[in-house]
Amino acid sequence: MNIMRVVRDLVTTQRVSGLQARPLRVLEDARGNFEVAVDAVGARVGDFVITIAYSSARIATGDPRVTTDLTIGGIIDDWDEDKWHGPARAGT
Amino acid sequence: MNIMRVVRDLVTTQRVSGLQARPLRVLEDARGNFEVAVDAVGARVGDFVITIAYSSARIATGDPRVTTDLTIGGIIDDWDEDKWHGPARAGT
Amino acid sequence: MNIMRVVRDLVTTQRVSGLQARPLRVLEDARGNFEVAVDAVGARVGDFVITIAYSSARIATGDPRVTTDLTIGGIIDDWDEDKWHGPARAGT
Amino acid sequence: MNIMRVVRDLVTTQRVSGLQARPLRVLEDARGNFEVAVDAVGARVGDFVITIAYSSARIATGDPRVTTDLTIGGIIDDWDEDKWHGPARAGT
Amino acid sequence: MNIMRVVRDLVTTQRVSGLQARPLRVLEDARGNFEVAVDAVGARVGDFVITIAYSSARIATGDPRVTTDLTIGGIIDDWDEDKWHGPARAGT
Numbered sequence: 001m002n003i004m005r006v007v008r009d010l011v012t013t014q015r016v017s018g019l020q021a022r023p024l025r026v027l028e029d030a031r032g033n034f035e036v037a038v039d040a041v042g043a044r045v046g047d048f049v050i051t052i053a054y055s056s057a058r059i060a061t062g063d064p065r066v067t068t069d070l071t072i073g074g075i076i077d078d079w080d081e082d083k084w085h086g087p088a089r090a091g092t
Numbered sequence: 093m094n095i096m097r098v099v100r101d102l103v104t105t106q107r108v109s110g111l112q113a114r115p116l117r118v119l120e121d122a123r124g125n126f127e128v129a130v131d132a133v134g135a136r137v138g139d140f141v142i143t144i145a146y147s148s149a150r151i152a153t154g155d156p157r158v159t160t161d162l163t164i165g166g167i168i169d170d171w172d173e174d175k176w177h178g179p180a181r182a183g184t
Numbered sequence: 185m186n187i188m189r190v191v192r193d194l195v196t197t198q199r200v201s202g203l204q205a206r207p208l209r210v211l212e213d214a215r216g217n218f219e220v221a222v223d224a225v226g227a228r229v230g231d232f233v234i235t236i237a238y239s240s241a242r243i244a245t246g247d248p249r250v251t252t253d254l255t256i257g258g259i260i261d262d263w264d265e266d267k268w269h270g271p272a273r274a275g276t
Numbered sequence: 277m278n279i280m281r282v283v284r285d286l287v288t289t290q291r292v293s294g295l296q297a298r299p300l301r302v303l304e305d306a307r308g309n310f311e312v313a314v315d316a317v318g319a320r321v322g323d324f325v326i327t328i329a330y331s332s333a334r335i336a337t338g339d340p341r342v343t344t345d346l347t348i349g350g351i352i353d354d355w356d357e358d359k360w361h362g363p364a365r366a367g368t
Numbered sequence: 369m370n371i372m373r374v375v376r377d378l379v380t381t382q383r384v385s386g387l388q389a390r391p392l393r394v395l396e397d398a399r400g401n402f403e404v405a406v407d408a409v410g411a412r413v414g415d416f417v418i419t420i421a422y423s424s425a426r427i428a429t430g431d432p433r434v435t436t437d438l439t440i441g442g443i444i445d446d447w448d449e450d451k452w453h454g455p456a457r458a459g460t
Contacts, residue, residue, distance in 0.1 A: 001312040001346055003302075012142060012166030016132050018152045019165055024142070026095075030310070034122070034176075036093040036142050040292050050288060050300070050312050053345045055147050055331050060294045060343040067152040067165065069145045070093055073295055073343065074288030084310075104234060104258030108224050110244045111257055116234070118187075126214070126268075128185040128234050147239050159244040159257065161237045162185055196418060196442030200408050202428045203441055208418070210371075218398070218452075220369040220418050239423050251428035251441065253421045254369055277404040277438055279394075306402070316384050326380060326392070326404050329437045331423050336386045336435040349387055349435065350380030360402075 001050045001073060003084065004029050006043050010036055018067030025072065027051065030084050037070040048079040093142045093165060095176065096121050098135045102128055110159030117164065119143065122176050129162040140171040185234045185257060187268065188213050190227050194220055202251030209256065211235065214268050221254040232263040277326045277349060279360065280305050282319050286312055294343030301348065303327065306360050313346040324355040369418045369441060371452065372397050374411050378404055386435030393440065395419065398452050405438040416447040 004027035012024065022038045027049070029035070035051070040061050043049050052060045052073040060071040096119035104116065114130045119141070121127070127143070132153050135141050144152045144165040152163040188211035196208065206222045211233070213219070219235070224245050227233050236244045236257040244255040280303035288300065298314045303325070305311070311327070316337050319325050328336045328349040336347040372395035380392065390406045395417070397403070403419070408429050411417050420428045420441040428439040 001300075001344065003310055003312060010142070011169040013169055014133050015142075015166030016144075016152045016154070016163070018144075018148075018154075024093075034095055036095060041290050050286070050291075052292075052294075052343055053146075054329075056294075056334060056343045056345045058148060059341070060292045062292070062294075065151070067144055067148045068093065069148045071292070074291030077287040077289055102234070103261040105261055106225050107234075107258030108236075108244045108246070108255070110236075110240075110246075116185075126187055128187060145238075150240060157243070159236055159240045160185065161240045194418070195445040197445055198409050199418075199442030200420075200428045200430070200439070202420075202424075202430075208369075218371055220371060237422075242424060249427070251420055251424045252369065253424045277392075277436065279402055279404060317382050326378070326383075328384075328386075328435055330421075332386075332426060332435045332437045335433070336384045338384070338386075347384070350383030353379040353381055 001052055002029060003076065003079065004035065004049055004051050006045050006047045006049060007034070008045060016067060018065065020066060022061065022066060022068070035070055037072050038066060038068040039072045041072050041075055043072050043075055048076045050074045050076060093144055094121060095168065095171065096127065096141055096143050098137050098139045098141060099126070100137060108159060110157065112158060114153065114158060114160070127162055129164050130158060130160040131164045133164050133167055135164050135167055140168040142166045142168060185236055186213060187260065187263065188219065188233055188235050190229050190231045190233060191218070192229060200251060202249065204250060206245065206250060206252070219254055221256050222250060222252040223256045225256050225259055227256050227259055232260045234258045234260060277328055278305060279352065279355065280311065280325055280327050282321050282323045282325060283310070284321060292343060294341065296342055298337065298342060298344070311346055313348050314342060314344040315348045317348050317351055319348050319351055324352045326350045326352060369420055370397060371444065371447065372403065372417055372419050374413050374415045374417060375402070376413060384435060386433065388434055390429065390434060390436070403438055405440050406434060406436040407440045409440050409443055411440050411443055416444045418442045418444060
């Protein structure tokens with residue numbers, strides 16, 4: 001799983017039926033790369049979250065028929081810019 | 093899922109039967125790398141789309157027997173070059 | 185799926201039974217990185233092909249028991265060095 | 277599987293039910309990138325561990341319904357900074 | 369599948385039961401990055417091997433319950449430093 005930050009909502013009026021009407025969020029990783037995830041926990045813009053990928057992403061939505069490959073699996077209680085970008089060892 | 097742009101169609105007369113006659117599109121990501129996806133939504137060249145990978149790609153086509161590992165899952169309503177390449181934070 | 189070029193055959197006398205006697209090819213991507221794939225379409229050295237990865241690679245061989253993670257899924261009719269390395273936009 | 281080092285615990289009060297109450301650890305790889313894994317072996321901060329990804333991560337927890345994509349699969353008996361960062365050949 | 373070289377054995381006394389007592393090897397790729405694989409073919413240090421990843425890694429061990437994500441699938445008969453690091457085209 002990865003640590004990412006919620007950047008914005010994503011609207012796709014034209015989508016495959018397998019995505020149902022699930023809310024999609026644009027996320028960024030520590031290097032500023034974007035990915036898109038189904039939100040299963042009600043995350044808000046700015047939240048640091050963990051993402052679940054691959055086949056587990058489907059199951060994590062609560063309905064394994066949802067054809068996502070990335071799902072927000074949790075909101076991190078205690079994370080910030082320093083932990084994200086600073087040296088790992090300093091945070092232990 | 094990733095955000096990619098449709099670059100062109102791809103023709104493969106000689107292909108495995110598992111791909112059926114599904115239309116293939118060449119996509120590029122924000123860094124100009126190419127990938128090839130089955131198009132399940134009728135995207136056009138220039139559209140910004142979201143892509144679904146791994147085993148979910150098969151199910152997203154509507155027929156889980158289609159042996160793809162990447163499927164266009166939706167056309168993004170509101171995306172452009174600035175959102176794609178600009179700093180994520182500026183867009184929130 | 186990715187666009188790769190066939191570089192050479194690969195011989196592995198000692199192999200797991202799950203690979204059966206399937207022909208293996210060394211492929212290179214646009215950056216010169218190598219990967220090895222089961223050839224399910226009869227590709228020749230120099231051909232540009234599309235590759236199918238993950239669990240779909242098994243099904244794409246025609247026998248889902250073949251324990252590959254990458255299978256050549258088709259030979260591209262119209263691709264060349266310029267399309268591969270040139271700017272994507274120029275080709276649209 | 278990858279070799280990673282345990283950096284800290286991760287608390288997510290708000291999480292999908294599929295993660296159950298499994299303990300999560302932040303890990304770093306040899307380049308300092310973070311990933312988050314379910315801990316199935318009782319690893320401590322500083323331990324070098326091997327991580328199991330993809331669908332195998334679920335099964336490795338002992339309960340295939342756990343919706344993780346990364347699980348700590350073992351604690352390495354004999355590993356250190358030199359083996360991790362030094363040239364591989366020197367260690368053989 | 370990837371081409372990797374066997375670097376050393378890896379001992380994990382404390383491991384998940386899903387890995388059984390399968391032998392683990394540390395492998396390096398052409399850039400010196402390490403990965404860990406279950407050895408299903410009896411490879412020796414220095415051998416060039418092909419690796420099978422994802423769900424196929426489990427099946428390739430001969431027992432799909434083995435919770436690995438990477439398995440050595442074969443020993444390459446004819447590979448060396450020059451083929452690995454040299455330009456691909458020179459080897460065709």
